[in-house]
Amino acid sequence: MVLKQGTPGASANNATDAQAFVQFCIESGVLRFGEFKTKAGRLSPYFFNAGLFDDGAKLGRLAQFYAQALVASGIEFDMIFGPAYKGIPLGAAVAIELARMGRNVPFAYNRKEAKDHGEGGTLVGAPLKGRVLIVDDVMSAGTAARESIALIKAAGATPHAVVIALDRQEKATEVDEQGQVRDVDHSAVQFVQQQLGLQVCAIAGLSDLLQYLSSQSGGEIASHRDRVMAYRQRYGVE
Template identity: 80%
Template sequence: MQTGEAQTGADDALAQDFVQFAVDAGVLRFGEFKTKAGRLSPYFFNAGLFDDGAKLGRLAQFYARRIVGSGIEFDMVFGPAYKGIPLGAAVAIELARLGRNVPFAYNRKEAKDHGEGGSLVGAPLQGRVLIVDDVMSAGTAVRESIAIIRAAGATPHAVAIALDRQEKATEDGRDVDHSAVQYVRSQLGMQVCAIAKLADLLQYLAHGAAAGDLGAHHERVLAYRQRYGVEDAG
């Protein structure tokens, strides 16, 4: 098992606290939502709704605690456009507050032809780079980031995300037997750490179901995982 994959003990508590925070913030919602893959999901996670200073600051605390706890070694943080830009910046600030001050950079979708020019902003990309993003659906954004980082002569080393959906990715419109996270780990050779996983969400819902208020959501999310979940998701 790679560094950063295990989530036990205090880490489980961190994940449960994060799921509760996401629910309270309205970022994690339950109902019926169509995913990019065309599936009808019983839950939806929209990190764009961490939309004020307090929420973003607390989100960064969760990221930083998970990253530090993972033991992943890295030299700088990269935030891919667009959602990764505020996430990466906030995480870099929180890491510095925890005593781990590292450079930070991000990319533009369109390169500038004036001023400093180019498509990269911030510190020069160098060393082992940690990519910070919200979720990983198909791994496309990660592959784009890898190309940018390698083109600059740096090493794409690891990825930190908020939620691992632990479900089958799609390729050419069909389901495959691995998740985007598993693909990034096994095929791209990068470490991935997630603040929480679908298994943590199910644990949260199970506790609520025992109290009688989240039982229906637990059953639907469990059925969704049984249909689309990946084996040995970690």
């Protein structure tokens, strides 16, 4: 399917693939449980670190999950953009996997600092043009998406969609006029969809993680369910 602007959540992979992805992340040590402080200052009972997809086999399997989610979403795009830094290997891996599946699309990425020699500039790879798909790991505040959108528009292309690995499905935060951080009623994904007008596709979401934890009959993994559920009840969005 194709997710339309304004839809409350991200379009996701089918349930079987989402559950397989959660299991893969746990087994790979990418998805961990404990107590982790988020950028918003919350104490989260789980942490997703895409930097731990740290060998060829893991990165290749991850790319398969991304490609499957994109095919299931029905989102159309002309090229891939990987924002620095984590988005660079993710975008490259997805481009390789799509080519293996018979869909060869151009790929580009950016540098954090402009290069003052050689080809110069901040953009590397194929020229940005047409409908651009942004590949990233998670979306905490939508900041990275806004930066990518600005780069893509400045190059004369159209920021069209974003694909992420995990949708945390929790309230975003903003700073009010008094400088206080407060929760808002939408998630970062919903902000990108509703305010920035991009389609968003996620391999899995927090609801998939809870479903996986609930399916475990016992043991250490199942023991984390109640804490993750309590976190969602406090900070989650519909």
